[in-house]
Each structure stands twice: as structure tokens, then as C-alpha cells.
Amino acid sequence: xxxxxxxxxxxxxxxxxxxxxxxxxxxxxxxxxxxxxxxxxxxxxxxxxxxxxxxxxxxxxxxxxxxxxxxxxxxxxxxxxxxxxxxxxxxxxxxxxxxxxxxxxxxxxxxxxxxxxxxxxxxxxxxxxxxxxxxxxxxxxxxxxxxxxxxxxxxxxxxxxxxxxx
Numbered sequence: 804x805x806x807x808x809x810x811x812x813x814x815x816x817x818x819x820x821x822x823x824x825x826x827x828x829x830x831x832x833x834x835x836x837x838x839x840x841x842x843x844x845x846x847x848x849x850x851x852x853x854x855x856x857x858x859x860x861x862x863x864x865x866x867x868x869x870x871x872x873x874x875x876x877x878x879x880x881x882x883x884x885x886x887x888x889x890x891x892x893x894x895x896x897x898x899x900x901x902x903x904x905x906x907x908x909x910x911x912x913x914x915x916x917x918x919x920x921x922x923x924x925x926x927x928x929x930x931x932x933x934x935x936x937x938x939x940x941x942x943x944x945x946x947x948x949x950x951x952x953x954x955x956x957x958x959x960x961x962x963x964x965x966x967x968x969x
């Protein structure tokens with residue numbers, strides 16, 4: 804999910820299968836201002852507002868699940884906002900690598916399951932592409948990650964976590 808800010812795109816959220824996009828705009832009767840890009844083959848299910856409201860009114864469990872999911876989504880976006888504005892570049896990048904791992908998973912060896920372009924990682928980290936490339940190289944030299952072609956392997960997840968939360 805991306806928003807425009809001074810002609811630059813910032814990735815503010817990564818979605819998992821069966822997540823909602825556009826829910827806040829739908830429920831607040833405002834225009835959908837964001838865009839979404841699928842990183843892999845995906846299916847999309849569009850639900851009309853009237854149909855969604857009918858299901859919500861008839862099914863309390865479903866309504867509570869949506870409220871819970873939206874509260875978690877808001878909490879995640881708030882945490883990302885803090886990460887993007889209150890941390891140094893290395894901490895922001897480490898935070899973004901952990902977010903990618905949380906959303907798309909990691910192999911047993913620590914390799915992230917999603918391959919994002921450096922530009923996309925920069926958008927997720929509120930950094931320039933050049934700074935992402937330099938900071939990834941620094942993390943690799945420090946032995947925290949390995950860069951294998953386009954893949955990123957978290958060699959020392961604990962240290963990456965500590966840097967993300969410093």
C-alpha cells in the first residue's frame with residue numbers, strides 16, 4: 804500500500820493473503836487515495852459496500868473479526884510511522900527487513916521469502932535507494948545479513964532485531 808508524499812511513494816503497509824485494502828476509505832465514505840502492487844501472482848475479491856454491510860449486520864462474529872483486524876492494522880501502521888520518523892537509517896532498514904520477514908516469512912536459514920527491489924525497500928524504509936544499498940552493504944560487512952543476488956538473508960536475527968529497536 805503506497806501513498807504519495809512530495810511526488811515520492813512511501814510503502815506504509817505490506818498485506819498478507821485475505822487482508823483488506825481500501826477498508827478505511829470505504830467505511831469513511833472517502834476516496835481511496837492509496838495504490839497497491841502485488842509482489843506475486845494474486846487473486847482479488849471485490850465486495851460491494853452494501854453486501855459487506857449486510858454481512859456485518861447479520862454476523863456479529865464476522866463484524867468483531869473485522870474490527871479486530873482493523874485495530875491491528877492501525878496499530879501496525881502507527882508502529883511503522885514511529886519507525887520511519889524516529890529512527891536512524893540503519894534502524895529503519897533493520898525494522899523494514901523484519902517487517903518483510905514477518906509478512907512474507909523466512910526460510911529456516913533466515914532468507915527472506917520476498918524479493919523486493921532496493922527501491923521498494925527504500926520506500927518501505929523512508930530512505931533513498933542509494934542509502935539502502937550502502938546500509939545493506941554495511942550490515943553485510945558487519946555479518947548481520949548476507950546479500951545473495953537479489954535475496955537477503957538475515958544471518959543474525961537477534962542483532963537485526965536489536966538494531967531495529969535501538
